[in-house]
Amino acid sequence: MLNDLKAQPKDKILMLMEMFKEDPREVKVDLGVGVYKTPEGVTPIMRAIKTAEKQLWEVETTKSYTGLAGDPGFTGGMRDLVLGDAVPADRVAAAATPGGTGAVRQAFDLARMANPDVTVWVSQPTWPNHTSILKHMGVPMREYRYFDDATCAVDFDGMMSDLQDVAKGDVVLLHGCCHNPTGANLTLPEFQRVAELLNDKGALPMVDIAYQGFGDGLDADAAGVRHIVSNCPEALVAASCSKNFGIYRERAGVLMAVQEDASKTPVAQGTLNHINRQNFSFPPDHGARLVSMILADDALRADWMAELEDMRTGMLTLREQLAEELRRLTGSDRFGFIAQHRGMFSRLGATTAQVDEMREKHGIYMVGDSRINVAGLNKDTVPLLARAMVDVGV
Numbered sequence: 001m002l003n004d005l006k007a008q009p010k011d012k013i014l015m016l017m018e019m020f021k022e023d024p025r026e027v028k029v030d031l032g033v034g035v036y037k038t039p040e041g042v043t044p045i046m047r048a049i050k051t052a053e054k055q056l057w058e059v060e061t062t063k064s065y066t067g068l069a070g071d072p073g074f075t076g077g078m079r080d081l082v083l084g085d086a087v088p089a090d091r092v093a094a095a096a097t098p099g100g101t102g103a104v105r106q107a108f109d110l111a112r113m114a115n116p117d118v119t120v121w122v123s124q125p126t127w128p129n130h131t132s133i134l135k136h137m138g139v140p141m142r143e144y145r146y147f148d149d150a151t152c153a154v155d156f157d158g159m160m161s162d163l164q165d166v167a168k169g170d171v172v173l174l175h176g177c178c179h180n181p182t183g184a185n186l187t188l189p190e191f192q193r194v195a196e197l198l199n200d201k202g203a204l205p206m207v208d209i210a211y212q213g214f215g216d217g218l219d220a221d222a223a224g225v226r227h228i229v230s231n232c233p234e235a236l237v238a239a240s241c242s243k244n245f246g247i248y249r250e251r252a253g254v255l256m257a258v259q260e261d262a263s264k265t266p267v268a269q270g271t272l273n274h275i276n277r278q279n280f281s282f283p284p285d286h287g288a289r290l291v292s293m294i295l296a297d298d299a300l301r302a303d304w305m306a307e308l309e310d311m312r313t314g315m316l317t318l319r320e321q322l323a324e325e326l327r328r329l330t331g332s333d334r335f336g337f338i339a340q341h342r343g344m345f346s347r348l349g350a351t352t353a354q355v356d357e358m359r360e361k362h363g364i365y366m367v368g369d370s371r372i373n374v375a376g377l378n379k380d381t382v383p384l385l386a387r388a389m390v391d392v393g394v
Contacts, residue, residue, distance in 0.1 A: 020365045028363030029381045031372040034344060036243060036311060039378035046246045048304035052293040065282040068273040070096025074288040077295035078254045082209060082239050086226035091259045093268035095276055096283040099251040100210045100240025105133055106255045107206055107236045109275050112139060115169040122173045127180045147182045152337040152349055154184045168202035176209030177221035178343020181371035185342055191224040195231045205232050210240040213308045215342035233260035241291050244308055250287025318377050325386040344375050354392045362388035
């Protein structure tokens with residue numbers, strides 16, 4: 001039977017990583033993989049995480065299972081971090097998951113249980129794993145316009161036009177901040193208009209927020225999701241700790257289901273527990289425990305927030321440097337959008353052929369749609385990228 005298995009398509013980003021490793025050139029730049037890096041090219045362990053790990057080593061007495069929904073200190077802490085006081089806590093069911101990806105998968109499972117005929121609407125473009133998971137699950141999917149390749153900004157009119165076709169009971173997947181792969185975000189007034197449309201249609205908003213704190217700050221980055229949960233009767237929110245806590249391999253995420261009425265929360269909570277049990281039983285705890293320790297301790301939280309702010313402003317500085325270097329080389333401000341985008345990613349507007357040429361001629365590695373990880377740059381490699389872009393005619 002196993003002989004009949006068919007080879008699965010390879011992940012393009014993982015393939016790009018392998019190509020980069022095998023490239024013998026001394027001067028090469030990896031802008032493909034979506035992890036934060038220091039100017040030295042290291043993905044660091046944050047100071048607060050190290051301190052919390054030392055404390056945990058001293059006091060932890062067991063490695064037994066947590067509850068099916070994970071540690072309440074983690075789910076409660078993440079609820080407060082992401083949602084703030086936008087919705088009463090008793091209307092929120094929450095469960096820890098293996099990373100933000102696990103939260104997304106569990107959300108799709110929950111939506112399908114609530115409505116077997118659900119269609120999930122995703123932005124064009126979106127994070128490729130959104131569509132990959134939906135296809136793997138066999139969940140119907142439709143796309144709505146989001147990014148204007150000509151302006152490198154949100155095509156909000158196109159988005160709202162496409163969402164007119166959303167049916168009652170459908171799920172509309174939104175990016176909370178730092179849109180992956182484009183870096184172009186909805187404004188708060190645009191989130192407000194989307195919420196109004198979804199309420200009119202009877203659709204369920206689902207917000208994937210994987211980069212809180214990487215854009216305009218912790219609270220500013222959560223403004224959109226907070227508006228959604230405070231103005232829509234129900235919502236799903238998938239949050240990740242991989243980037244803003246730097247614990248990628250620890251797989252710490254959370255799925256929150258906001259109910260219209262607190263009396264319905266126990267049923268939603270029981271369903272989240274059930275889905276966890278069916279898919280992986282108990283969620284991983286180490287990373288989640290560290291996050292809950294940091295969020296509950298004033299000193300650790302302050303240190304974490306300070307380091308996160310340094311990471312955020314460092315990426316903004318790189319964006320501004322790249323936009324300015326391209327302005328200097330081209331005599332044009334047409335790449336000013338790079339400084340306006342937020343988060344780790346931007347789409348540069350290069351063709352696939354130009355992306356290939358930059359890799360072959362200049363050792364600049366990026367995804368085929370010209371998505372770059374801004375955090376993969378430093379002040380010395382920004383000019384290399386700018387010159388490569390100009391050389392290939394982007």
